[in-house]
Amino acid sequence: MFIDLRDRTGLVQLAFGPGWTAADVLALAASVGVESVVLCEGELVARAPDRVNPEMLTGDVELQVTSLRIVGPAVTPALQVARGRGEKLAAEELRLRHRYLDLRRPELQENLVLRHRLLQVSRRFLSDRGYLELETPILTKPTPEGARDYLVPSRVHPGEFYALPQSPQIYKQLFMCCGFDRYFQIARCFRDEDLRADRQPEFTQIDVEASFVEQEDILRLAEALVGALWKEAGHDIPAQFPRMTYAEAMETYGCDRPDVRYALPIRDYSAPFGSVDFGVTRAALDAGGRVRGIVLPNAASWSRKQVDELEALAKGAGAAGLLRVRHVDGAYDGPLAKFLTDDVRAALALRDGDLALLVAAADRFANPALDRVRQECARRLDLVDDKAQQFLWVFDFPMFEQDAVTGALAAVHHPFTASHPADMLAYPDEPARWRALAYDVVLNGTELGGGSIRTSDPAVQSRMFALLGIGETDEQERRFGFLLEGLRSGAPPHGGIALGFDRIVMLLAGAPSLRDVIAFPKTTAARSLFEGAPVPVPTTDLDELGLTLRASGVIA
């Protein structure tokens, strides 16, 4: 009789036989249930050639067992850990509920081992370069802007609250003011926002900050760190990543984190369309919009329905519609065709079999629409190389984004980011035109992380707050006084970056979800099914915190 023995390193077959196993041990072996924990001794022997299992890594040996103890008998598992060929995984809800079993699966074990290795590489890499691993508080001060905070009531101070950190941003800047000129932390961050497959309420980032650095220094450091992480996972990637300004990314890809594994660039056809007497394009151009679009090779054969699906995507992203024109057998075809001038035809430069998809609108509607259409077309044209790893820096983000209705400014990165000094000089009264010294690192259309050079002049920082609507000195001091005091007490120029560690592990593990690289993740409802959190607490506990619950069902 045989038992598959599994540990962290793999499987080996235990063999029990009358020739080498005592009768009582044979009987005990027969009673071992699956997933039980055993201690055994025996002789590791080569299997006879006709008994080798070529599908098993250790299939040419077996342990001929002479002694056996069942040290951790297991009840029948709620879900199967060892699956037969072709057997499906249990539903994720079940696997999360019985995480102690699911984590026994070799796939998840490998993911967490990889996570460990990447953590160690990060620490060694940064420590070797003089970066100090410094810790920051988990109980911090609530920040009203940005994501919603997880709040923690104070027992000692009834009615007052801590917040869990959304990021260690201000603390790491204060470290710079303290003279810890190179800092890093594998930092846990918390955001009380709705979740996605690639978004958990608590997540881990590799957080880095350095003094007396410029953007170039941080980009180089991050490239080397990412290179070390990818190398640990078996990938050699370029030492330096291509760079693209935010303006170019938005112009050519309609997106600030473009997937550049394929081209399909967005082009501007506004000029030739200026003389086209077609209502839709005329109205958009007159309203200050543009006519931009993508030329798709060999897509003229797509059906009306297929293009309508693309139009639905564009509409979902805010466009009023998707204009289409195709070139078939030397002729132009589509609702636009009869309006086309020679100038437009020359600009589009359609070859036979090409399809052009255009959006006539203001950029803020056209960009997201063309971005989605471009991505879907690349998928349909099979242009996406799954094996390619196209890293990209996107930089020169705008400092602020302006609310289309109210005109209010909001920080694109965060309020502590420095603006381009040249922009502040050139357009002192037009902050909406300022570019930030901020940068994102993007892989295949996914943001891996981002950072910025920070404002180290307290007067400039104070002005940034004012531009963001925090004008009163009292309010600035109340909310960000601890940062402003730090800056006033002598602050070096500094900047940094944060990389989304869970997402990096997910990508390198080839996992479909963040939940597969976090030992005890939350569901999309921010619930932990394993230990069952959150839960109601007894009224006596609330009393001690000075809290009263509103009757359930009552909405503020």
Added chain:
RNA sequence: GGGGGCGUAGCUCAGUUUGGUUAGAGCACUCGACUGUCACUCGAGAGGUCGCGGGUUCGAGCCCCGUCGCUCCCGCCA
């Protein structure tokens, strides 16, 4: 906050279209046989709040209303 999908045995699923006998299969489990297996094989058995609540109906796994959970997406995520 909004939209889509899913929820039937411990697990994976069929059954829901068109309401109708006692709700089925494979795996797992228990007992027995076999004993060089490695998705063992063979025989027998046990196992069900059809997510939950309400409604329609002579009759509901199936239709209607509500609700809970999981999941994907939009909003949101300085």
